[in-house]
Amino acid sequence: MKREENINQLKNAEKVWDIAVIGGGSSGLGVALDAISRGLSVILLEKADFAKGTSSRSTKLVHGGVRYLAQGDVMLVLEALKERGKLLKNAPHLAHDQPFIIPIYTWKDRIQYIVGLKLYDWMSGRLSLGKSKFISKKETIKRLPAVLQKGLMGGVVYHDGQFDDARLALDIAQTADEAGACLLNYTKVNNLLKTESGKISGLNVQDLIGKKKYSIQAKMVVNATGVFADKILQMDNPEAPKMIQPSQGIHLVMDLDFLGGSDALMIPKTRDGRVLFAVPWHGKLVVGTTDTLREKPKLEPEALQKEIDFVLETAGGYLSRKPTRADVKAVFAGLRPLARPQEGRTKTKEISRSHKVIISDSGLVTLTGGKWTTFRKMGEDTLDYFQQITGEKPASSNSLDMKIHGYTEQLPAGHWQLYGSDAKAILKLASENSELAEKLHPDFPNIAAEVIWAVRNEMAMKVEDVLSRRIRILILDAQAAIDSAEKVAQIMAKELKKDETWISKEIQDFNKVAEKYLIKK
Numbered sequence: 001m002k003r004e005e006n007i008n009q010l011k012n013a014e015k016v017w018d019i020a021v022i023g024g025g026s027s028g029l030g031v032a033l034d035a036i037s038r039g040l041s042v043i044l045l046e047k048a049d050f051a052k053g054t055s056s057r058s059t060k061l062v063h064g065g066v067r068y069l070a071q072g073d074v075m076l077v078l079e080a081l082k083e084r085g086k087l088l089k090n091a092p093h094l095a096h097d098q099p100f101i102i103p104i105y106t107w108k109d110r111i112q113y114i115v116g117l118k119l120y121d122w123m124s125g126r127l128s129l130g131k132s133k134f135i136s137k138k139e140t141i142k143r144l145p146a147v148l149q150k151g152l153m154g155g156v157v158y159h160d161g162q163f164d165d166a167r168l169a170l171d172i173a174q175t176a177d178e179a180g181a182c183l184l185n186y187t188k189v190n191n192l193l194k195t196e197s198g199k200i201s202g203l204n205v206q207d208l209i210g211k212k213k214y215s216i217q218a219k220m221v222v223n224a225t226g227v228f229a230d231k232i233l234q235m236d237n238p239e240a241p242k243m244i245q246p247s248q249g250i251h252l253v254m255d256l257d258f259l260g261g262s263d264a265l266m267i268p269k270t271r272d273g274r275v276l277f278a279v280p281w282h283g284k285l286v287v288g289t290t291d292t293l294r295e296k297p298k299l300e301p302e303a304l305q306k307e308i309d310f311v312l313e314t315a316g317g318y319l320s321r322k323p324t325r326a327d328v329k330a331v332f333a334g335l336r337p338l339a340r341p342q343e344g345r346t347k348t349k350e351i352s353r354s355h356k357v358i359i360s361d362s363g364l365v366t367l368t369g370g371k372w373t374t375f376r377k378m379g380e381d382t383l384d385y386f387q388q389i390t391g392e393k394p395a396s397s398n399s400l401d402m403k404i405h406g407y408t409e410q411l412p413a414g415h416w417q418l419y420g421s422d423a424k425a426i427l428k429l430a431s432e433n434s435e436l437a438e439k440l441h442p443d444f445p446n447i448a449a450e451v452i453w454a455v456r457n458e459m460a461m462k463v464e465d466v467l468s469r470r471i472r473i474l475i476l477d478a479q480a481a482i483d484s485a486e487k488v489a490q491i492m493a494k495e496l497k498k499d500e501t502w503i504s505k506e507i508q509d510f511n512k513v514a515e516k517y518l519i520k521k
Helices: 003-011 026-037 066-070 074-090 107-127 137-143 165-178 226-236 305-316 372-383 386-390 414-432 448-457 463-470 478-496 500-517
Strands: 016-022 042-045 095-104 133-136 154-163 182-184 187-194 200-207 213-223 244-255 264-267 276-281 284-288 328-339 356-359 365-368
Touching (some): 003 182, 026 042, 026 165, 042 187, 074 095, 074 107, 074 372, 095 107, 095 137, 133 137, 137 154, 165 182, 165 372, 165 463, 187 213, 187 226, 328 500, 365 372, 448 463, 463 478
Antiparallel strands (some): 133 154, 264 276
16 A cells, blocks of 8 residues: 555546545445445545544444443344454454453343343354353452452353454555555545536545645545544535534553453443443553543544543442552543434433434535444445446445455464564564564564554554554553654654654654643543
């Protein structure tokens, strides 16, 4: 995936693309993947980096949604369970089975969760990841050594999927790119082009790296910008009502020994009626999330103090060793693009997580809502409107069984598993130059060759792209990421042919972002 090559494709102003997608998160990438699977020509434009927003800040779960089942949203759960099963087969290097344990303290809870999760298993069908079951107090403590033991009766084990969200986004982008799509990060849509009759015919865009402007013609334009969807809708029609209600979710990252073992903990009831997860991920423990209404979307949202307190307090109620602010290695916040609630409905847990496809009078197609697990189905459902918009009938979707870039049946060991089939090429780089085999930080396995690979093949343009989304050190340990920034900047500068001024600015810009991931003690 070469950015310069894709930028060159913009120079042909006469080309008419079948689909132009605005937004490089899970929604936009799902649209691009499904479109390319149908043989359509696709261009995707992302103002920042791929998965810069919500799509790199999830709970790292590929799941049907136990909570949605409890709320009676059966169709959403069925859809998500099917997509979960397929994703684990199409991207085994990035998504895998994760056992969860719900600690049981009352007979009522034992019956309730066994029955509910047996239904969850049944709904998974042939794509089930494993059977749920009740385990004894002794086994629960063995598998979750740090769980609160007072009053513990045992636990209920069930299975869901876990994944690396930002790396999946990159691999979906590379899958689409290899199939002929043109994907670009750091490319801003300035305005929409329209015919005399008011129908959308394309976009005016600007390359934020090279500073040049381009015009793009497209038969169908898709607004897949998540929490920023209203901006594109109002670009199309200044009188358009706001449709998106941002809801913030935060996660705290701490050492894995707060939980112990390889199983995840699911806390089914919190004081605000939601669930809380404590999930082992890349050698750390990710704990979250919250659901807090926010008025305005931000590209870099910050966790509220009350959210941090809520997560620490709730987790502490189920752990023998209660975590404090001093134990938090990183805190990250993301915004969910929920449909604005009807008047009188303000609780985010009452708002459906189902996705919606909306067609404006101009022909602008907007994809809203949804969740990471169903990204591919969201794309398929969006492409089903192609004939209505263009008058042309596309081929049937073929994305359900597409193998994602990096797919391999022989998974590499350690953190190299995340690269799948690319791991050999990165290790070859390191073997040819001893400097590239050096670690970026003593506490993490990532080496300099990964930075080179990210620049050459994954469109990494900034230090943050590398430390936050190509490798995940910023998410796992914000101080370690800050300590690694200078080394990463120097490696990138050499590869991108940048000077000392660029290095200094990149370090400064990265540290400004990374400070938001450090918890205030």
